[in-house]
Amino acid sequence: MEVEKLAVDGGAPVRTDPLPSVGNKSGRDVGDQEIANLAEVIEAGRLFRYGGEFVDRFETQFAGMLGMNHGIASTSGTSALHVAVGAVNPNPGEEIITAPITDMGSLIGILFQNAVPVFADLDPNTYTMMPESIEERITDRTKAIMVVHLFGQSADMDPVFDIARKHKLKVIEDCAQAYFAEYKGRLVGTMGDLGCFSLQQSKHMTTGDGGITVTNDDALAQRARLFSDKGWPREPGARGYMFLGLNYRMNELTGAVACAQIGKVKSVVERRRKAADAITERIADVAGVNPPFVREGCRHSWWLYPITIDESILEATPQQFGTALTKEGVPAGVGYIGKPIYMAPVFQEAQTYGNSGCPFTCPHASPRQYKPDDCPNTLEILRRVITLGCNEFFTEKDVDDIGRAVLKVARHFERS
Ligand SMILES: Cc1ncc(COP(=O)(O)O)c(C=O)c1O
Numbered sequence: 001m002e003v004e005k006l007a008v009d010g011g012a013p014v015r016t017d018p019l020p021s022v023g024n025k026s027g028r029d030v031g032d033q034e035i036a037n038l039a040e041v042i043e044a045g046r047l048f049r050y051g052g053e054f055v056d057r058f059e060t061q062f063a064g065m066l067g068m069n070h071g072i073a074s075t076s077g078t079s080a081l082h083v084a085v086g087a088v089n090p091n092p093g094e095e096i097i098t099a100p101i102t103d104m105g106s107l108i109g110i111l112f113q114n115a116v117p118v119f120a121d122l123d124p125n126t127y128t129m130m131p132e133s134i135e136e137r138i139t140d141r142t143k144a145i146m147v148v149h150l151f152g153q154s155a156d157m158d159p160v161f162d163i164a165r166k167h168k169l170k171v172i173e174d175c176a177q178a179y180f181a182e183y184k185g186r187l188v189g190t191m192g193d194l195g196c197f198s199l200q201q202s203k204h205m206t207t208g209d210g211g212i213t214v215t216n217d218d219a220l221a222q223r224a225r226l227f228s229d230k231g232w233p234r235e236p237g238a239r240g241y242m243f244l245g246l247n248y249r250m251n252e253l254t255g256a257v258a259c260a261q262i263g264k265v266k267s268v269v270e271r272r273r274k275a276a277d278a279i280t281e282r283i284a285d286v287a288g289v290n291p292p293f294v295r296e297g298c299r300h301s302w303w304l305y306p307i308t309i310d311e312s313i314l315e316a317t318p319q320q321f322g323t324a325l326t327k328e329g330v331p332a333g334v335g336y337i338g339k340p341i342y343m344a345p346v347f348q349e350a351q352t353y354g355n356s357g358c359p360f361t362c363p364h365a366s367p368r369q370y371k372p373d374d375c376p377n378t379l380e381i382l383r384r385v386i387t388l389g390c391n392e393f394f395t396e397k398d399v400d401d402i403g404r405a406v407l408k409v410a411r412h413f414e415r416s
Helices: 032-044 054-065 077-088 105-112 131-137 157-167 218-227 252-262 265-283 318-327 376-384 396-413
Strands: 070-074 095-098 116-119 142-148 170-174 194-198 211-215 304-309 332-334 386-389
Touching: 032 252, 054 070, 054 211, 054 252, 070 077, 070 218, 070 252, 077 105, 077 142, 077 170, 077 194, 077 211, 077 218, 095 105, 095 131, 105 116, 105 142, 131 157, 142 157, 157 170, 211 218, 265 304, 265 396, 304 318, 318 332, 318 386, 318 396
Parallel strands: 095 116, 095 142, 142 170, 170 194
Antiparallel strands: 070 211, 194 211, 304 386, 332 386
């Protein structure tokens, strides 16, 4: 078997043209409709959501697209999640069980409501929260479970709901990475009490930044809406600020782009599914490389395409493999966020409100020190996972090149 010289060792790379990227127009489905909607807002001179039409329309259409009754638009995925936590309204020191591999945006709302995040370990194959670990973390302070549908794959929701029902907990779904992912025929975001989406640049639909929270529960919807608008009911008469909220209102410029994006998101997800299937087909038989594991009964929506390598077959660390793949022209991230999120200084040093240590030191909170091995599977996932892009604009040649690059690097590292 002839082994080609790797680009990392000075050989010719498999490709030199960049792959379509979510960082710019090469990999983002934005264009004329967004421009036309934006022009409408500017020409009308109505940039504020009240008095405009786009944010209202976005909320109605987005909720409708998922078969939900209420949509509350906001300024980011972080704010959409904060709005959900604000709607659930934990007492200071109450606990919300969530995932240790996620964006800080999942945790910010919990901490700002002075609730305490508690981390459940992850399934080594799907990278989503293990029900048995969630159950182990339940205390009499637990208020909610926030599941994170990581990389575009749904968490295992049936057991999550069994636990939630048993302990009377709310379920918040973080769907930032998982538009139209399915769990046993149900869409993520529609199963829990509240579903939260991000419209940040890299997400399946984007306004640069933006977010939306959906729910079928009228009371939660009302609280969520007030929470995102200073606690202000917007009814004629005196301004009654009903409770402490924020200004997370989406503006009409963002709403205009969101309305254009809504018409595209299903197609983006479908095209990503085709691209992911094509990549899997190319790499399925490559010795030493494990394509992503998709849980039975689930449909992935491929925010990223996570692979691992078998180190008993390949003489390489995930870092060496990822670096070599990147040099071949196929950008590969290794270890995603690097460490469990609870290892960040905000948690380790309680860098929160002055030197108070709140909410961890809140009189109602149980003393807590987050330790590296609180979630052993998570440490191993972060050591192993190699994330490739998966984009709606990938062509046949792009997926061929990805397949060729993976094969080339794997062959090079194959143990003799
Ligand atoms: C899983 C997850 N949760 C929350 C967020 C926060 O979203 P945003 O960046 O729009 O605030 C992100 C996005 O980065 C995310 O990937």
